[in-house]
Every structure is written in C-alpha cells, then in structure tokens.
Amino acid sequence: MATGQIDLEAEYNNRARVPEHPEIISGWMADASAYRAARSDAALDQPYGEKPRQVFDVFSAQPGTPEQPRTALFIHGGYWQALDKTAFSHMARGLNAHGFDVAVANYSLCPDVEIGDIISEMDALAAHLWRTYGKPLLVYGHSAGGHLAAALMATDWAARDLPEALVDRVMPISGLFDLAPLIPTSINTALKLTDKSALAASPLTWPVPAAGRFSAVVGGDESSEYRRQSRDLARRWNGPGLEGELDIQAGANHFTVINPLADPGSALTRSLARLGG
Secondary structure (H helix, E strand, O other), rough: OOOOEHHHEEEEEEEHHHOOOOHHHHHHHHHHHHHHHOOOEEEEEEOOOOOOOOOOEEEOOOOOOOOOOHHHHEOOOOOOOOHHHHHHHHHHHHHHHHOOOOOEEEEOOOOOHHHHHHHHHHHHHHHHHHHHHHEEEEEEOHHHHHHHHEEEEOOOOOOOOOOOOOOEEEEOOOOOOHHHHHHOOOHHHHOOOHHHHHHHOOHOOOOOOOOOEEEEEEEOOOOOHHHHHHHHHEEEEEEEEEEEEEOOOOOOOOOHHHHHHHHHOOHHHHHHHHHHO
C-alpha cells in the first residue's frame, strides 16, 4: 500500500525486490551447514529459556587468535516471522578468526508471539551470555536482527541490575528502527502491529543510549526506506558519549549485504572486529 508518494509494500517487501532470494538463502544454509561440520567443537542448542526456540549456538574463537574483550552475538533476520539460526552459523566465521567467541541466536517467531516478546527474549539471552561468559557484548544482526541489536543497545541494563555497558557495541545491518511503516503492508499479517505496539517496539522512539559505539550498515541497492531507516538511526543516536556511523555497502542488496561477514578478511568483518575490540 502507498502512503503519499511512497509505496510501502514495494519498499519493505524485500523478497519481491530481490527475485533471486531463494538461491541466496539456499547458499546461506549450505555455508552454515558446512561451517557447523567444520566446527565439531561448537556448542549447539544451548538454552537461555524454556521455550523451544529459546536456544543459541556458540562458535568459539579460532585457536591462536588474541582474546577479545567482548562476546559477540549474531541475531538473524526474517521479519521476526521466518528463518532459523541454522541458516547463519557461518556468520560466526569472520569474527572467530579475529578472536571472538560468537553466539548465534534463535528466538520465537510471529505470529506465535509479538515483537515485544522477541525483544524480551533477546534481553534474556544477553543477560544469560553475561552471566555465562562474564564479558559485555558486541551485537550484530541483520534486518529484524538489526532491529533487535539496536533494541539491546538502547536497553537500560542498570535498571535490571546488570552492567550499564552490557551492550555498548552494535552493528545493525539493514535494520528497522521505526516499525510504523510496516503496519499497512502484507508483512504485518503475521506481526499484527498496531500503532501502539509499533511505537513501543521502535528503538528510534526510545531514549538514546548514553554511551557506546555503533555502525548502521545498509546495502546501497536496498530500498530508499531501508536506507532512510539506517540514516535516521545514525542521525538520532548522537551525544557526547555515543559514537556512530552510517556505512552504505555499495552494490549490496538486502540479502547479499551480510555475505562478507563469513570472510575474515572482508572490510565489513574487519570493521566489525574493530568495533568490538
């Protein structure tokens, strides 16, 4: 549907915008499976809650790499209603080669739950990782996972009796930070967002984080609305203790933008490693 001159359905329906997305996702699944097979030491399906999808996988840093001050957490996309951590194991490969232990998250999906519930699940996972590994987190996520990464950085951890800087480094990739534009689209069939719930789940409406560093990444070939969302986050999130940037990946679409994270030598992986170091 269109609002004014913007066709929101066309702007936010990424699968329609990228017809070759099935082949890209199949490639993710094959690469993820191969990485799990190569990492017999991976700790798979570790619980952080009681629900079936409240589990995560851990891929430890490659031997001989320098120890890093943060545990990394990758959160997958799928518009909060699709996909699974098993398609994204290889997203740990790049950071593993730079000395980071990487957790790859699962979470419950809409319409079985609401987006606010998923935010709460990621809060619980972040707290669990802190209590388990004793390090603050570097969080990177794609699409819906980018939204969840930003939500984690904007959370008041001190109010939960946890370190204030528990999540002070994030890289939201192709993230959504204002959810209201999704309401009139077909994507909202499963999400069931209302004006009230969309506002409550939009990190751009929350208090700006007091401190930390972030990089809002988006593909240069993504829709104007996706580019706007990352640009708005980079503009809104500023302050004396907050350092951020907008990183537009030239030639990348909504699906290919994360592929460099599987390559330890890619510019995007190196940027992510510097962010968490």
